[in-house]
Amino acid sequence: FEFIRLCQFALQSIQEFSYVLNQICNCIILYLICIHKNLHEPMYIFTAALLLNCVLYTTTIYPKFLIDFLSEKQIISYSASCLFQFFMFYTLGGSEFLLLAAMAYDRYVAICKPLQYQIIMRKTTVSISLVIAWLVPGCHMAVLAIASTEAKLCDFKIKGIFCNNAVYTLQCQRSRLITIFGVVTLLDLVILPMLFIVFTYTKIFIVSHQSCKEIRKKAAETCLPHLLVLISACLFYVYDVSIARVELDFPKTVRIIMTLQIVLYHPLFNPFVYGLKMKEISKHLKGLLSQAKFITSCLFILT
Incomplete structure (x- = not known):
């Protein structure tokens, strides 16, 4: 019994640490982009919007997750809390794809049409790009969330640690509106942005391949972080769609691994990628760390 309590305490500590670390890492990069004027460019503004998404994303999941972990019974109200979590989760998820599409277009113009940038x-x-990235997913998910409030429930136990697509498995019968509009939402917020990103990066690859070594290096430095984040997001959404749309029954181990990716890995992935891979942000980050080290040394000497 003591061993089980020790394991629970260790897991709780890891979760709390990862949440705090995620918020600190994202907020540091956001702070650097805000205070440095040379980072007030479209590429960095879109990066800041993406990191803000991560902050809101983890805030949507973590607090309830930690409360459930500390409780003997994991209970959540369907209409108020669960569907709100569902709405926020997929609004921010759809926003991430649209922001990545905007970033891809920005890189396309910068590399393929530099004189018109x-x-x-x-x-x-x-x-306009930022408004569309946040407003369009919100409107799509509002329709699905409102439609789900009217659905009759035949099950009251959700498979997962938060309210995602698995809420559909609780419904006795999925309405035609939810089915059709769900496909439209998937097309608008995931498939079309992905196709646009693939198209723009293909054009970037062709132009950079035909250009000098310096342009190829610039293209790799600015495009690689976006591609890494896109691949990370796609891995989760393929799994997420498979749960509700294809209704595949994944083994418990797979569910745990994918949940860890959602809760721990993916939100922390963005600040590390943009902080380390984007040259200007990395330079300012090193300067901030040097200042922090200097202040710490002064305080240590004074004490």
Whole structure:
């Protein structure tokens, strides 16, 4: 019994540490982008929006997850809490794909049409892209969440640690509106942005391959982080869609591994990729760490 309690305490500590670490890492990069004027460019603004998504994303999952972990019974109200978590989770998930598509377009213009970059990627263009990235997924998911409130439930035990697509498995019969609009949402928020990203990066690859070594290096430095984040997001959404749309019954071990990716790995992946792989952010991050080390040394000497 003591061993079980010790294991629970260790898991709780790991979860709390990962949540705090995730928030700190994302907020540090956000802070650097805000205070440094040379980072007030479309590429870094989209990066900041993506990291803000991560902060909200983990806040949607972690607090309830930690409460459930400390409770003997894991209970959540369907209409209020569960569907709100469902709405926020997929709104932010859809927003991530649209932001990655906007970042891909920004890199396409910068590399393939450098002379027109300032004309095309104006503040208005960036602002419209951000509004679309957050508003369109919200409207899509609002329809699905409202439709789900009217559904009759035949099961009250959800397979998972939070309310994702698995909420559909609780319903006695999925309505035609949810089925059809769910496919439309998947097409609008995931498939079309992915196809657009593939198209833009194909064009970037062709142009950079035909150009000098310096342009190829620039393309690799700016595009690689976006591709890594896209691959990470795609791995989860393929699994997530498979649960509810294809209704595959994954083994418990697979579910745990994928849940760890959602809760621990993916939110921490973004700040590390952008902090280490993007040259300008990495430079400012090193400067911030040097300042922190200097202040720590001064405080140590004074004490």
